Amino acid sequence: MRVLIVTFPWKTHLFNMVPLAWSLRTAGHEVRVASEPDLLDVITGTGLTAVSVGSGEALPERIRRAWREGTLPPIEDAPPLGEPAPLFDISPDREPLSWQQVKRIYDTLVVPRARLFNDAMMDDLVDVCREWKPDLVLWNAVTYAGAIAATAVGAVHARLLYSVDVYTRMREDYLYRMAQQPEADRTDGLKDWVSGHAERHGVEFSEDLINGHFTIDPLPEPFRLEHRLTSLPMQFVPHNGKAVVPRWIEEKPKAPRVLMTFGVSANDWPELFVFGVEQMQAILDAVADLEMELVVTLPKDFQAQLQRVPDNTRLEEFVPLSAIMPTCSAVLHHGGAGSFGTAMRYGVPQMMISQALDAPLKFKYIDKSGIGVWLKPEDADAAGVRAGLVKLLRDDSYRKNAERLGQEVMSMPSPNELVHTIENLVADHRAGAVPATR
Incomplete structure (x- = not known):
């Protein structure tokens, strides 16, 4: 099968995906990695095939520009560490975030970062998928463009986590609290942003565009949060990029x-x-x-x-x-x-x-x-x-x-051992392509 891996241009996030990418490649699958031009040399340095999508502006400069323009709140204006505490409660009977708390996190962190990491690559990525027609798209946990592009061509898609899955926890709290609000107050900035891009490419919104068809989690059981998603544990295998051992x-x-x-x-x-x-x-x-x-x-x-x-x-x-x-x-x-x-x-x-x-x-x-x-x-x-x-x-x-x-x-299952499970899940989820609308 054809597998497209998608990440925003941050090399440590790419490195987290490389061992699985090579496991899929050595199992006989075609693998390409799509990201913005700033990351292409790093991708090819891993021996994988790169596909360029999006802007030529380096991500650090884009973030600094967003700080200057006020489209991304500066670090000091984001919710402080440890607050709101329910997000970081690991007890099984924890109280979900309040509506005010979770909405603030979405407005100051989740949605602005989603725009910053995805907007520039979105249209190019959909075009790449329409041209290459991948069977599976694996996307970094905050690179939602991968989910939208995959759905536009009927490909199966999955999130590959890099840390504790706080994003799913926040999403579950958001939907739970939003349902308790008066109908006129049920705003959902992340859904609005995802839907805007999805509709332009003939894709109907679903929570799969935020959560993936399934999730690959490289953390052991004590570090995994309980949620309602299909999650595949995978042994963490380090990749350090180009290196010479002293x-x-x-x-x-x-x-x-x-x-x-x-x-x-x-x-x-x-x-x-x-x-x-x-x-x-x-x-x-x-x-x-x-x-x-x-x-x-x-x-x-x-x-x-x-x-x-x-x-x-x-x-x-x-x-x-x-x-x-x-x-x-x-x-x-x-x-x-x-x-x-x-x-x-x-x-x-x-x-x-x-x-x-x-x-x-x-x-x-x-x-x-x-x-x-x-x-x-x-x-x-x-x-x-x-x-x-x-x-x-x-x-x-x-x-x-x-x-x-x-x-x-x-x-835990190694990336090599996980490949067969992934192949079976792709076969189970495979859907028909959505006609191009652009």
């Missing part, structure tokens, strides 16, 4: 090795950094006396601004996580899908410092599973980071719990 990684460290990483996207996005230069310097000074080999990945220009590098610290611009993580006794990271998933896979205790939307849920799961510690960015001073690393290195329960979770990850 020889020193293979040498046995003289002290416990600790990795501090902030993700490959931080090289292009200074706004994503959890720490400023002064804060980073204070942290390095505070842990300088700990018996460890601290490996810190930082862009070269950031490294140059540090005044001191302790003897127990090695600065690197990039190291492949899949190579270094198995050698680590602990990892401090920003909560990205690659860092979080790779640490789980290799059973490494982790310290997470993050301001991402899914951070509070990950914090709760870290506590529940006992695999590590966490801090909010505003609480991550030098003393707090030092205390967290000391816990991870000296309390063996974190290692035992992390190894137990790693075994659970490895017991």
Whole structure:
């Protein structure tokens, strides 16, 4: 069958999809990856075939322009981490978000980001699907253009998650609370936006355009939220992009090795950094006396601004996580899908410092599973980071719990093993094409 993979132009989100893409390819299926021009070199660097859709404007510049123009609320105007709390409640009898809460999240986060990530590629992607006629479209969890384009040609489509499925939880809360409102107040910005694009291409709106025909989830059971969708668990397999393994990684460290990483996207996005230069310097000074080999990945220009590098610290611009993580006794990271998933896979205790939307849920799961510690960015001073690393290195329960979770990850179906299930689901869902209207 023909499989089209669709993602907005963010390389770490692409990397999350590459192992499954290659599993489908080596099973004999034709696979192409569609994204905007800014990502094409990264796609072809994975060995996959790229298809260009959308604008030539790089995503960071588009987001900064949206901030300037007011079409995307700045980070400081978004709902703060941990609020509203019901979104991050993992108890089975949790109370759904209130109408005011969930509507605010939709208006300030969900709908503006959907427009930003999808509008530019939408028409081109539909044209690509009409020309190539894929049987299956796999789309990144927020790249709704993939669902609309797939439906326009009668293809089966599925979401591939990169983290905890907060989007489905928000959608279920939204529909539940909206049904309780007076009919005149039942506004649905996401449906309005999806419907607008869908109708132009002869597609009738359904919740499948938001949720997919099914969902592929790379997180183990303790990290999966309960919802009413068909969900396929898939073992997380790391992909780091182009990488050369430094020889020193293979040498046995003289002290416990600790990795501090902030993700490959931080090289292009200074706004994503959890720490400023002064804060980073204070942290390095505070842990300088700990018996460890601290490996810190930082862009070269950031490294140059540090005044001191302790003897127990090695600065690197990039190291492949899949190579270094198995050698680590602990990892401090920003909560990205690659860092979080790779640490789980290799059973490494982790310290997470993050301001991402899914951070509070990950914090709760870290506590529940006992695999590590966490801090909010505003609480991550030098003393707090030092205390967290000391816990991870000296309390063996974190290692035992992390190894137990790693075994659970490895017991999940691999991308290769999942291919046959996907083939069967495509056969079950296959529908007829919608005539072109453009």
